[in-house]
Amino acid sequence: MWGGRFAEGPAAVMREINASLPFDKRLWRQDIAGSKAHVAMLAAQGIVSAEDGAAISEGLDRVAAEYGETLPDDLALEDIHMATESRLAQLIGTPAGRLHTARSRNDQVATDFRLWVRDAIDAVDQGLAAFQRALVTRAGEHADSVMPGFTHLQVAQPVTLGHHLMAYYEMASRDRSRFNDARTRLNRSPLGAAALAGTGFPIDRAATAAALGFDGPTDNSLDSVSDRDFALDYLMAATQCALHLSRLAEEVILWASQPFGFVRLSDQWSTGSSIMPQKRNPDAAELVRGHAGRIQGCMVALTTTMKGLPLAYSKDMQDDKPPVFEAHDLLALSLAAMTGMVETLDFRIDRMRAAAEMGFATATDLADWLVRQADIPFREAHHITGRAVKLAEAKGIALDRLTLEEMRDIDPRIDARVFDVLSVDASVAARASHGGTAPVRVREAVAAARRQLGMD
């Protein structure tokens, strides 16, 4: 394609290091679509004849049909763009040579890759919506199941399991909004920027942009061919999303461990050990946690590739695709796996409740009660409550199992009404502030989310 000025062909290793076909063949659908939009515009503008335009367009359809069966793999073809053009030339002859008029591979690849990332964003959005539906469904089932809430991984205050699951719903909502932002910024067409400076041909960039579903053309040709922000936006959103999935995976792993025993993984989502017959390992959750590291690695790889590049295109930029493809595959798998796990987790709410009760999770409720009912300053109430916890701990019982006499020995201002607030159920019911863990609030949040997701 570019051999006119060379006497010798490339060295074998040159060919190998130069070729992106092994990975960029994944762009074939976008490449065909981009070429068809380009040639239709060339014909409409009278830059190529109507006959040549039609021959090229039909030829591209034939190449696409072949790609549906098998994709090219000859490294001499270099990349998917050249492979397509060379196959087109074999199929339709001379007119094929007119396709690349007023275009460079630099604007071509930038266009193809944007189209691919746009599709990837749409796929992730669907995956995130499915994940949210799973969370919301399980949260609705457990709007009043009590579990310990933690800070420092120490039992802090009782919360509801539904509330805990809805926290991940919120994270997923922000993830969707980040991907959506990225999509909005991405959706401008670089096609027609040509190699770097634009073109002297009377092209119509608005037409190709519209044909490819872009909101319009990009505004600076140098930026158009050297910008990979859209890929980085995708990777950064993917990193954040994977980070959220990884935190949930970590909780599933922790909760499935015997000392916690908060969940039992379904058979479908656990694996056995080849030596220890009792094992039910949370491998999928561990891999979601592991994949988050790899996805972040992809983001670091491309930011590092891009940070030192002068304008406009440099071949380093060919390395933009493997990290995006890898991150996308890992994220899609992680999302599907987390969704499957959430749908099928067997929550052991008896164990959760017992852990909340034995962890003195209602100590704050006792302190708050002393402030409200006995007008004791919070610091003093904190101290009195600390003594009650110490006694309950010494006796190995929950706070609400202390007798009234034992309580009054600690502070005579305590009376029988205190028992109304010491149970974990009373504790969660009391936290009905906006965004609080009370079952009424959780049910509202679940209902709103179901509406948002079109589930009702």
Ligand code: ARG
């Ligand atoms: N395969 C190349 C890439 O992915 C296409 C662009 C080639 N441009 C060039 N000036 N050599 O980046």
